[in-house]
Amino acid sequence: MQVSILGQNIKMIREKKYINAYQLSKKAHVSASTISEIESGIRQNLNSSTVMKIANALDVSVDSLYKTENNLEYVVEDIQDCFHMILESEVLKLDDEELSDTEKKQLQVSFQASLDVIRLNRENTKKRRNKK
Structure with a gap:
């Protein structure tokens, strides 16, 4: 099983800081098995809050x-996770001008509203299909 860049980096950073997996799990408020599964490649998909906690x-x-x-590589399958990673970037620019915290919050609120509309539309579509 191939370990993701995320799993490799968590382990590498943890070891450089002389933190064992159990200590990291306690500090991050996630289970020790979650840390182990990420680092070993068993668990490939994480929600954004888990990544942020770690x-x-x-x-x-x-x-x-x-x-x-050599580069940044994003290994995500969930658009919400990807968007959170973008917002966590140290420097985020639009038209060569850095976004303020207020502007980042505006993006976050708008993006979440869009996701909510998509989910609602999907739910309504499923309900219509089930009525047929």
């Missing part, structure tokens, strides 16, 4: 958990 516990940015030696 990044905070390791005192690193979310971006640093996805870095490769």
